[in-house]
Amino acid sequence: MTTSLMWFRRDLRLGDHPALQAAAAEGQVVPLFVLDPRLAGSGRRWERLLASLAALREETDGALVIRQGDPAEVVAEVAAEAGASQVHVSTETNPYGRRRDAAVERRLAAAGIGLVGTGSPYAVTPGRVRNASGDPYRVFTPFLRAWREHGWRAPAGDPQVEWMTKLESDPLPAHSDQEAGERAALHRWEDFRAEDLAGYATARDRPDLDRTSRLSVALKFGEIHPRTLLADLDAHGTGASGEDVERFVAELAWREFYADVLWHDPGSAWRDLRDGLDGMRYDEDPELLEAWKSGTTGYPFVDAGMRQLLGEGWMHNRVRMVVASFLVKDLHLWWPAGARHFMDHLLDGDMASNSHGWQWAAGTGTDAAPYFRIFNPVTQGLRFDPQGDYVRRWVPELRHLPGAAAHEPWRHREGLAQGYPERVVDHAEERREALDRLAELKESR
Numbered sequence: 001m002t003t004s005l006m007w008f009r010r011d012l013r014l015g016d017h018p019a020l021q022a023a024a025a026e027g028q029v030v031p032l033f034v035l036d037p038r039l040a041g042s043g044r045r046w047e048r049l050l051a052s053l054a055a056l057r058e059e060t061d062g063a064l065v066i067r068q069g070d071p072a073e074v075v076a077e078v079a080a081e082a083g084a085s086q087v088h089v090s091t092e093t094n095p096y097g098r099r100r101d102a103a104v105e106r107r108l109a110a111a112g113i114g115l116v117g118t119g120s121p122y123a124v125t126p127g128r129v130r131n132a133s134g135d136p137y138r139v140f141t142p143f144l145r146a147w148r149e150h151g152w153r154a155p156a157g158d159p160q161v162e163w164m165t166k167l168e169s170d171p172l173p174a175h176s177d178q179e180a181g182e183r184a185a186l187h188r189w190e191d192f193r194a195e196d197l198a199g200y201a202t203a204r205d206r207p208d209l210d211r212t213s214r215l216s217v218a219l220k221f222g223e224i225h226p227r228t229l230l231a232d233l234d235a236h237g238t239g240a241s242g243e244d245v246e247r248f249v250a251e252l253a254w255r256e257f258y259a260d261v262l263w264h265d266p267g268s269a270w271r272d273l274r275d276g277l278d279g280m281r282y283d284e285d286p287e288l289l290e291a292w293k294s295g296t297t298g299y300p301f302v303d304a305g306m307r308q309l310l311g312e313g314w315m316h317n318r319v320r321m322v323v324a325s326f327l328v329k330d331l332h333l334w335w336p337a338g339a340r341h342f343m344d345h346l347l348d349g350d351m352a353s354n355s356h357g358w359q360w361a362a363g364t365g366t367d368a369a370p371y372f373r374i375f376n377p378v379t380q381g382l383r384f385d386p387q388g389d390y391v392r393r394w395v396p397e398l399r400h401l402p403g404a405a406a407h408e409p410w411r412h413r414e415g416l417a418q419g420y421p422e423r424v425v426d427h428a429e430e431r432r433e434a435l436d437r438l439a440e441l442k443e444s445r
């Protein structure tokens, strides 16, 4: 009987999994996950990965083989032990994954074993959506149109897999118990669809309401595939309006767009995508960076977001935009300093969405959003957290301030009485400074 290897990476599920289907069609399957120390990065995300692997091991009736080490060596070793003629994967499109897979492919080829990629973590594999001249899109709206027109294959359903169970596995390192895995992701999706999709188009911007899907972590690990979500939206009536559904689909498309941009320009993970702001003057200020990271800038909406990141390993999208703008335009620090901190703490930390989310805020990326659009951290807070509930949830030193007062503690007599810090910079002044730097750059050209 033929045996093949299914090497899991960002696809930790069994349902709607074209690569697993391809493996299962060949005969017995050895499911493998390689704990690659290069991906350890954030301790918190690593813990979350381990929880997801525990769930996958259960789903595979204990067959999942876990090995630690360099994938180029480990995959070839396990393939040889299993007597596999093919190794199946979902195609990886991020820069590190592509380099890693090229190395694995070379090693396997030397042993006469093929590496077969089927599907990817996206509804449309990055690189496929192109304009009439065959070029990639650099602007979201035309990408969205073309992405829809391109379409995606129907969901793959649940495969019948015969697992091979005789290979040794390293123990799964100890980790905390937390919601993870395919079943949890499907439940979360079903709950969101039933309860929070209606009204999503407007409520999604309100961190106090917490009405987004929070599926980003499950999508990051591939516990659920975006195509499953898209197909469900087509198949089931939801109580939501067309606008709510459209908006949710567009958010999924942002994830696909950024993956596409990074696929075409892998270097843009850590440097400006566009050269329009080359030569821009940024500061290096460890103290201000630290105040930002620890949520002690004196701007409540910013600090609440930064503390949510440290507390939960997640931050609401509106607040991500505001804290990113604050780092670049108010503190004048270059965006990779902030992007690195996000990657260190986000459970959903994803190179494409993070780097390009940052570049969107910094004005160096895909968006036509010009550098001179600068978020006001106070008015953003008043608008999207009108009663101050989000701020009080994350900033205990402001809990004595009722309603919107929590957004401007300096205007209230007892505002800073519970130890909340003074503002580290003056927004109006720094806004002017940011615009001066832009003018200076333009003059120098």
Ligand code: FAD
Residues within 6 Å of the ligand: 204, 212, 213, 214, 215, 216, 217, 219, 220, 251, 252, 253, 254, 255, 256, 258, 315, 316, 317, 318, 320, 321, 324, 342, 346, 348, 349, 350, 351, 353, 354, 355, 357, 358, 361
């Ligand atoms: P929902 O509103 O329920 O959206 C559904 C899904 O659509 C999300 O799970 C996500 O996969 C996708 N999505 C939504 N908004 C965006 C967006 N702006 N860009 C790309 N995809 C989006 N998202 C990450 O998954 N990983 C990151 O590392 C990341 N870093 C970011 C950094 C910055 C500076 C900014 C501004 C945004 C970043 N985002 C990132 C995008 C977005 O903030 C999160 O995807 C979203 O907050 C996740 O919450 P949710 O699942 O409840 O979103």
